[in-house]
Amino acid sequence: MGKVVLVTGVARQLGGRLVRRIQRDPDVDRVIGVDAVPPAHHLGGADFVRADIRQPAIARVLAEHAVDTVVHMDVTGTPLGAGGRTSVKETNVIGTMQLLGACQKSPSVRRLVVKSSTSVYGSAPRDPAVFTETTPPKSLPSGGFAKDAVEVEGYVRGFARRRPDVAVCVLRFANILGPGADSPLAEYFSLPVLPTVFGYDPRLQFVHEDDVIDVLRIAAHEPRRGTLNSGTFNVAGEGVLLLSQCSRRLGRPTVPVLLPAVRWVGSALRSVGVSDFSPEQIRLLTHGRVVSTEQMRQTLGFEPKYTTAGAFADFARSRGSGLLPPDALARAVDGVAALPFRPFAGPSASRLSTSGAE
Numbered sequence: 001m002g003k004v005v006l007v008t009g010v011a012r013q014l015g016g017r018l019v020r021r022i023q024r025d026p027d028v029d030r031v032i033g034v035d036a037v038p039p040a041h042h043l044g045g046a047d048f049v050r051a052d053i054r055q056p057a058i059a060r061v062l063a064e065h066a067v068d069t070v071v072h073m074d075v076t077g078t079p080l081g082a083g084g085r086t087s088v089k090e091t092n093v094i095g096t097m098q099l100l101g102a103c104q105k106s107p108s109v110r111r112l113v114v115k116s117s118t119s120v121y122g123s124a125p126r127d128p129a130v131f132t133e134t135t136p137p138k139s140l141p142s143g144g145f146a147k148d149a150v151e152v153e154g155y156v157r158g159f160a161r162r163r164p165d166v167a168v169c170v171l172r173f174a175n176i177l178g179p180g181a182d183s184p185l186a187e188y189f190s191l192p193v194l195p196t197v198f199g200y201d202p203r204l205q206f207v208h209e210d211d212v213i214d215v216l217r218i219a220a221h222e223p224r225r226g227t228l229n230s231g232t233f234n235v236a237g238e239g240v241l242l243l244s245q246c247s248r249r250l251g252r253p254t255v256p257v258l259l260p261a262v263r264w265v266g267s268a269l270r271s272v273g274v275s276d277f278s279p280e281q282i283r284l285l286t287h288g289r290v291v292s293t294e295q296m297r298q299t300l301g302f303e304p305k306y307t308t309a310g311a312f313a314d315f316a317r318s319r320g321s322g323l324l325p326p327d328a329l330a331r332a333v334d335g336v337a338a339l340p341f342r343p344f345a346g347p348s349a350s351r352l353s354t355s356g357a358e
Contacts, residue, residue: 004030004108005220006067008053008099009074010043011035013180014209018073020044021213022220032065034058036091037080053095059102062109069111070103071220072096075152077145077184085144092148093155100159103166111167113219114156118172118205118234118291119146123283131291133172133232144278145184153232167230169219174236174291177311178209179318184281190319194247195265198256201244202288205236208306208314215302227301234291237308243285250316259286 005022009015010033019033023044031046033039038050049061053074062070074095079088096114103109121131124138131137141147153170160168175185188194215235223229247254257265262282296302306314 003028003069003221004032004065004067005069005071006032006034006062006065007046007071007073008034008095009072009076010046010048011037011039011080012073012076013041013182014176014212015039015073016041016043017180017209018071018213018216019046022217025217025221027221030065032061032067034061035074053099054090056098056102058099059105062102062106066108067106068108069113069220070099070109071113071115071216072099073115073216075115075117075149077148078182078187088145089148092145093151096152096155100155104159104163109163109166111169111220112156112159113169113171113216114152115216116153116170116172116232117145117149118174118236118289119280119284120149120153120172121289121291122146122280123202123287123289125287127287127289129290131234131289133234133292133295141280144280146278146280169229170232171215171219172232172234172291173212174205174207174234174308176209176212177206177315179314180209181315184278185284186315188281188285189246189250189252189315192252194243194250194252194254195262196243196247196254196256197262197282197286198258200286201242202285203240203242203290204246204284204288204308205240205290206308206311206315207236207304208311211235211237211304211306211311214305215296215300218300218302224301228299229301231295231299233296233300234293235296235302235304236291236293237304237306237311238293239308240290241308241312243288246312249312250319251321262286 005028007015007019010019016039019031022028023031023046033043033046033048034051036052051057051061075092103112122137122139122141126138128135141150156170176183177186219229
């Protein structure tokens with residue numbers, strides 16, 4: 001018999017893509033898609049079960065289908081339809097608690113994969129240049145999706161201690177971008193004008209949604225020879241981009257805001273539909289965050305197809321031209337950079353030059 005894989009969060013674009021992809025794997029016998037609302041997209045030949053993971057009924061789903069692999073995708077920062085931040089937090093935290101409780105009681109479950117985020121490291125002025133999987137954050141996230149991810153990982157560690165027979169893989173994804181991205185940062189980059197924190201130009205990392213699907217497949221299967229897919233792994237494309245580079249490549253102007261006024265700007269953005277412009281998002285756009293992907297490559301054996309710049313470029317193409325044509329903006333920036341530097345000569349310097357000539 002092949003594996004019976006259960007995937008949560010299939011009503012979202014990324015969860016639906018994963019379901020359709022793993023159905024083509026020869027060692028997968030059945031795929032069960034679970035969500036509280038029916039997906040608007042097709043799930044191929046997968047069985048869809050309408051169930052809210054916040055409710056104990058999820059345990060019955062695991063038992064009825066003899067699920068041996070669970071891929072928990074329903075950890076996200078954006079609401080699906082009506083709800084808002086409260087609904088998202090309940091699904092992230094309470095839903096994960098119920099799902100893990102069901103997995104703990106299920107004798108058939110042998111592998112658990114959890115979609116997490118590099119936001120668990122937070123963003124602070126004295127952060128290390130690069131976070132590894134074992135680097136403790138300087139300060140834990142205080143709210144928003146980042147805090148949810150920290151709580152989710154805490155519950156997963158507790159589950160791993162109680163069920164050491166289950167292979168557990170936690171994938172900490174950098175900001176996910178691509179044509180179908182629906183993250184808070186994707187919403188931010190879709191604004192016609194990007195508010196930034198005055199005096200700061202943070203370093204950012206991205207991972208393409210295609211690479212997200214590929215690495216989830218690796219985590220959900222038995223490890224390939226010479227690799228290990230149990231543990232916690234940072235997942236990001238190679239390289240970094242500055243926020244200023246992102247704005248230029250999008251062709252979207254920036255509006256620098258003084259740090260004391262940023263909280264007001266965050267409230268204004270939430271009022272126009274940017275769902276999770278929380279203090280943690282503001283800290284990310286102030287201090288940035290870069291993680292090491294050495295374990296992803298050497299231990300997990302995964303090499304992303306897209307670099308950080310490549311993932312962002314594909315996202316930018318899907319969003320169309322901004323107010324400023326990127327090509328014209330790049331030529332203007334290059335032109336300014338090519339101007340010869342002439343040091344400023346003040347009045348005293350002019351007098352010295354005149355006296356010297358005399």
